[in-house]
Amino acid sequence: MTTAPKRTDLPEWQALAAQARALRRVHLRELFRRDPARGERYTAEAAGLFLDYSKNLVTDEILTGLFALARACGLAGARAAMFRGDRINVTENRPVLHVALRNRAQTPIRVDGKDVMPEVNAVLGRMSAFAQRIRSGTWRGHTGKPIRAVVNLGIGGSDLGPAMACEALNPYAQRDLAVRFVSNVDAAHFVEQTRDLDPAETLFIVASKTFATQETMTNAATARAWCLRALRAEAAVARHFAAVSANAPAVAQFGIDPANMFEFWDWVGGRYSLCSAVGLPLMIVIGPENFTALLDGFHLMDRHFAEAPLERNLPAILGLLGIWYNNFWGAETYAILPYDQALRRFPAYLQQADMESNGKQTDKEGRRVTWQTGPVIWGAPGTNGQHAFYQLMHQGTKLIPADFIGFCRTHQALGDHHVKLMANCFAQTEALAFGKTAAEVAAEGVPAALIPFRVFEGNRPTNTILAEQLTPATLGALIALYEHKIFTQGAIWNVFSFDQWGVQLGKVLADKVLTELQSLAEPALAHDSSTNALIRRFRQARQPIL
Numbered sequence: 001m002t003t004a005p006k007r008t009d010l011p012e013w014q015a016l017a018a019q020a021r022a023l024r025r026v027h028l029r030e031l032f033r034r035d036p037a038r039g040e041r042y043t044a045e046a047a048g049l050f051l052d053y054s055k056n057l058v059t060d061e062i063l064t065g066l067f068a069l070a071r072a073c074g075l076a077g078a079r080a081a082m083f084r085g086d087r088i089n090v091t092e093n094r095p096v097l098h099v100a101l102r103n104r105a106q107t108p109i110r111v112d113g114k115d116v117m118p119e120v121n122a123v124l125g126r127m128s129a130f131a132q133r134i135r136s137g138t139w140r141g142h143t144g145k146p147i148r149a150v151v152n153l154g155i156g157g158s159d160l161g162p163a164m165a166c167e168a169l170n171p172y173a174q175r176d177l178a179v180r181f182v183s184n185v186d187a188a189h190f191v192e193q194t195r196d197l198d199p200a201e202t203l204f205i206v207a208s209k210t211f212a213t214q215e216t217m218t219n220a221a222t223a224r225a226w227c228l229r230a231l232r233a234e235a236a237v238a239r240h241f242a243a244v245s246a247n248a249p250a251v252a253q254f255g256i257d258p259a260n261m262f263e264f265w266d267w268v269g270g271r272y273s274l275c276s277a278v279g280l281p282l283m284i285v286i287g288p289e290n291f292t293a294l295l296d297g298f299h300l301m302d303r304h305f306a307e308a309p310l311e312r313n314l315p316a317i318l319g320l321l322g323i324w325y326n327n328f329w330g331a332e333t334y335a336i337l338p339y340d341q342a343l344r345r346f347p348a349y350l351q352q353a354d355m356e357s358n359g360k361q362t363d364k365e366g367r368r369v370t371w372q373t374g375p376v377i378w379g380a381p382g383t384n385g386q387h388a389f390y391q392l393m394h395q396g397t398k399l400i401p402a403d404f405i406g407f408c409r410t411h412q413a414l415g416d417h418h419v420k421l422m423a424n425c426f427a428q429t430e431a432l433a434f435g436k437t438a439a440e441v442a443a444e445g446v447p448a449a450l451i452p453f454r455v456f457e458g459n460r461p462t463n464t465i466l467a468e469q470l471t472p473a474t475l476g477a478l479i480a481l482y483e484h485k486i487f488t489q490g491a492i493w494n495v496f497s498f499d500q501w502g503v504q505l506g507k508v509l510a511d512k513v514l515t516e517l518q519s520l521a522e523p524a525l526a527h528d529s530s531t532n533a534l535i536r537r538f539r540q541a542r543q544p545i546l
C-alpha cells in the first residue's frame with residue numbers, strides 16, 4: 001500500500017474549508033444580486049440534460065477550488081483507468097466495465113488482452129431475438145399459449161434497475177404484456193405478484209449474478225413449484241424459465257435450458273447492471289429498439305463524462321457540489337426529487353447505486369477515513385413530497401441539498417396537469433433558495449407574533465435537471481449522470497466504490513440463524529442474550545414449515 005496524503009491534508013481541501021467558513025455569512029439572495037446572469041452562467045448541458053446549478057452556495061472561487069480538488073485527487077486518471085478496463089475494483093480484483101455494455105462506438109475494450117465487445121454484442125443479440133419472440137407471441141408456453149406476463153425474480157442490483165426503468169418507460173411498453181418484480185424472500189411478495197397470473201402464460205426470469213442469493217433462489221424454487229403444480233411436466237420449465245447470470249453451471253443445475261440463459265460478467269457490478277442481460281425484462285417490455293435507444297443515451301453521457309472538461313462536465317459538477325455540502329457544510333443527506341410519477345422508483349434506485357458504492361469507511365490505502373464519505377440518499381416524487389417532508393427542508397434545522405428533476409413535455413398530456421406539476425417544481429427551488437424575510441411576511445399583514453413562524457430563511461441549495469421528455473435515451477443519460485457522479489465522489493473520497501462487503505455480510509449472517517430457527521431439537525444458542533432470546537421467542541410461536 002502506498003501512502004497517498006490524506007484527503008483532508010491536501011491544500012485544496014483546506015482552502016475549501018476556509019472558503020466554506022467565509023461563505024456562511026452570504027445568502028443566495030446576495031449571490032444572485034451580485035451577478036444578475038448567475039442563473040444563465042451556472043448551467044451545463046449534455047446528452048439532452050440541462051443542469052442549472054446556480055441555486056447552490058458557491059461562487060466562481062469556490063467552483064475553481066472544487067475543480068482543483070478533483071484534479072489534486074486524480075479524477076481524470078481514475079476515470080481513464082475505468083474506461084481502459086484496469087482492475088480498479090481492487091478488493092475483488094476486477095475491472096469495472098459497465099461502460100462496455102453500452103459502448104455504442106464499438107471501440108475495443110480489453111480485459112486480460114481480450115476485447116469484450118464481441119461478447120457484449122452477442123448477448124445483446126440473443127436478448128433481442130428472445131424478446132422479439134415473447135413480444136410477437138411466437139414463443140409459446142408449455143400448453144401452446146403465448147406469454148402474457150413476465151416475472152423477474154431477483155433482488156438488489158438484479159431487481160432495482162429493471163423495476164425502476166420498466167415503470168419509468170411505461171409509455172413505451174407493450175401493454176398486453178404484464179411485467180412483475182418479485183424480490184423479497186417474504187412469500188407475500190411472490191403470492192401477491194402472481195395471484196392473478198396464469199402459469200401457462202407466465203415467463204419467469206431468474207436474475208442473479210451469482211445464482212446463489214438466498215432470496216432469489218427461494219423465490220425461483222417457489223416459482224418452479226407454482227408452475228409445475230399447474231402444468232404438471234418437468235419439460236414446462238424450459239418454456240417458462242429463463243436465467244440471467246454470470247454462473248452458468250448453477251443455472252444448468254437448476255434445470256434452466258442453457259439456450260435460455262443470458263450471460264453477464266464479473267466486471268459488471270450488480271447495481272451497475274441495467275444495460276447487461278439484467279435489463280432483459282425491460283427489453284421484453286419496451287422492445288429491443290427502445291432498449292438500444294436507452295443504451296445510446298447511456299453512451300452519450302459516458303462520452304461526455306470521459307471527454308468534457310471538468311468545468312462543463314455534468315457528473316463532475318454534480319459530484320463536486322455534493323462533496324461541498326457533505327464535507328464542508330456538514331450535510332448528512334441528499335434528496336432526489338423527480339417531478340415525474342414514472343420516476344417514482346428513481347430515488348430508491350439511486351439509494352442503492354450511491355449508498356452501496358460510497359458507503360465506505362476505509363480509504364484505498366487501507367486507513368480508516370477521517371472525512372465523511374457517502375451521504376444518506378432519499379427522496380420521493382414531487383409534488384407528493386411537498387405535502388409531507390418538504391416542511392423540514394424549508395423550515396427545519398438541517399441542510400438538505402436536493403436535485404429537482406423535471407421534463408418540459410409529458411407522455412400524458414392531459415389538461416393542465418403537467419404545467420401545474422412543473423410550476424410546483426420551479427416554485428419550490430425558488431422558495432428554498434430565496435425564502436421569505438420577516439419584512440416580506442409583515443408586508444402581507446401577518447400579525448407580529450406570528451411572523452417568526454412564517455419566515456423562511458431560504459439559502460437551501462438545489463440543482464435542477466431539466467430535459468425535454470422522459471424517453472429511453474433521456475433515462476439512459478440520467479442514470480449514467482448519477483453513476484459517474486458517484487464515481488467522481490468515490491475518487492475524491494479515495495474509497496473503492498465498486499465492492500460491497502456489507503451486502504456480502506448480510507448474505508452469510510442469516511444462514512446460521514436460519515439453521516437455529518428450523519432445527520427440530522432445541523438448539524444450543526451462543527449469540528448475545530438479546531439475539532438468543534429473540535430466537536427462542538420466535539421458535540415458541542412459529543408456524544410449522546409447509
Ligand code: G6Q
Pocket residue numbers: 155156157158207208209210211212213216269270271272356500503
Ligand atoms: C449490487 C449488490 C447487490 C446484488 C444482490 C443480488 O451491486 O452486489 O445488490 O446485486 O445482492 O445479487 P445476485 O445478482 O448475485 O443475486
